[in-house]
Amino acid sequence: MPMIPASGYFPDFLTPQNRQYGGIESIIESVAGSPENVLRSQLDLLDRGRGSAWLERLYEADLTAREDLRKLLRDYHRVALAPYWNAIRNSVEADRAIRTRALLDGGVHGLLHSYLPLMRWTPPVLHVRYSVDQTLRLNGRGLLLAPSHFGQGPANSLADPALPPVLVYPAGYDRTAAPVTVRALGRLMGGTRASILIATETAATSGELARRVGVSAATVSHHLSALRAAGLLSTLRQGELILHTRTSTGSALVNAARPPGT
Structure with a gap:
C-alpha cells in the first residue's frame, strides 16, 4: 500500500509496456525486475516519509524485497484477477469492438469522437477528463489507447512524459449483464x-x-x-x-x- 496511495502519483514501473506478452509471469518479472535507476527515480516521487522499511529496501534494489514484490503480485493475481478473468476480458473485448466499429465508420476522427464524454476531440488536440491539469505533446509519437476493466472516473497516463504515450480509460461495457446460468x-x-x-x-x-x-x-x-x-x-x-x-x-x-x- 505505501507504493500505491489512495490518490496521486504511483510509480510507472507498476504498469510496464510488455510488448512481448509471455503470460502473467513475464509481466511480473517486468515489474519486479525494473532497473535500479528506474526504481529509485520513481520511488523518489512517492511520499516515503511514512517509514515503510520494505519500500526502503526496494529502493535499494534489495533482492529479498524484489522477491517479496513478485510474491505479492502473484498472490494478487490469484485472488483478484484469475477468478474474474472472463468478465475482465469480455469488458475489454466489448470496448474494442465498439472502437473498431467507430474506426470503420468514421476513420480516426470517428474513433476519437467515440470517446465522448470522457474525451473531446478538437483536432489536433484530444481533451481528456483527467485528475490534474497536464499537457502531453506527442511530437510525432503514437498514442496507445488502453481500455481498463477497473477504470473508474477520469483516464490515466504515465507520469514520465519521456515514456511511450499511453492513455488508460474506463472500458465501456455492459455492467448490467446477468450471471450465466x-x-x-x-x-x-x-x-x-x-x-x-x-x-x-x-x-x-x-x-x-x-x-x-x-x-x-x-x-x-x-x-x-x-x-x-x-x-x-x-x-x-x-x-x-x-x-x-x-x-x-x-x-x-x-x-x-x-x-x-x-
Whole structure:
C-alpha cells in the first residue's frame, strides 16, 4: 500500500509496456525486475516519509524485497484477477469492438469522437477528463489507447512524459449483464440465435442484425435478450447507438462450431 496511495502519483514501473506478452509471469518479472535507476527515480516521487522499511529496501534494489514484490503480485493475481478473468476480458473485448466499429465508420476522427464524454476531440488536440491539469505533446509519437476493466472516473497516463504515450480509460461495457446460468444456456438452441451470434462478430445495432439475419426487429430483440442472459453477447450504448457484440465466450462458441481449416 505505501507504493500505491489512495490518490496521486504511483510509480510507472507498476504498469510496464510488455510488448512481448509471455503470460502473467513475464509481466511480473517486468515489474519486479525494473532497473535500479528506474526504481529509485520513481520511488523518489512517492511520499516515503511514512517509514515503510520494505519500500526502503526496494529502493535499494534489495533482492529479498524484489522477491517479496513478485510474491505479492502473484498472490494478487490469484485472488483478484484469475477468478474474474472472463468478465475482465469480455469488458475489454466489448470496448474494442465498439472502437473498431467507430474506426470503420468514421476513420480516426470517428474513433476519437467515440470517446465522448470522457474525451473531446478538437483536432489536433484530444481533451481528456483527467485528475490534474497536464499537457502531453506527442511530437510525432503514437498514442496507445488502453481500455481498463477497473477504470473508474477520469483516464490515466504515465507520469514520465519521456515514456511511450499511453492513455488508460474506463472500458465501456455492459455492467448490467446477468450471471450465466444453465437455464439461460438452454435457451440458446435454434438457428436464428446462432445466426445472430455469428452476425455480431462486429458491433451492430438491432436493425442491422435484423437485416443481416433476415428477421423482424422484434424477433432480433427477443433473441438478443437470451444471448445476453447466457453471457454470449454484450450490449453497449455508443452515443445514440445501442450496439451488440459477442463476448469472448460467444466468440469461442462460434469458433468451435467452424469446420476444421476455416
